[in-house]
Amino acid sequence: MKSIDMNSEEFLEELEKTKKFTDKVNKNFGWVYNANEDVNEGVIMGLARHKLLYGKRFCPCFMVEPDPKKEGKFKSVDDRTCPCKPAIEQEIPEKGVCHCGIFCAPDFEGAAKA
Secondary structure (H helix, E strand, C coil): CCCCCCCCHHHHHHHHHHHHHHHHHHHHHCCEEECCHHHHHHHHHHHHHHHHHHCCCECCCCCEEECCCCCCCEEECCCCECCCHHHHHHHHHHHCECCCCCEECCCCCCECCC
8 A cells, every 4th residue: 555644745735635625515515614623634634645545535434445346446435435425415414514523514513613
């Protein structure tokens, strides 16, 4: 497996792109970030790492494995590519927050207030 230096220019550039990506996800869905910045930072770092390792922003809270149908490709065990279908369709509408905790409904108790 490829090794990622989290202080490298490559990682820091991907981290910035991923932050812009999560900003856009929040805007497009009308969500907000978690009020806990440590949660947001950890998830954004995990998404950036997965983008560099696997070519997609797989949810960092779920396992990623080789895709048996596509040589050299990977898949998330529970089909968790950010923003994932379970978060969009169930987790945020029903619980107010996605599994990873980064994306929240604006009225969720742990949501960052604008």
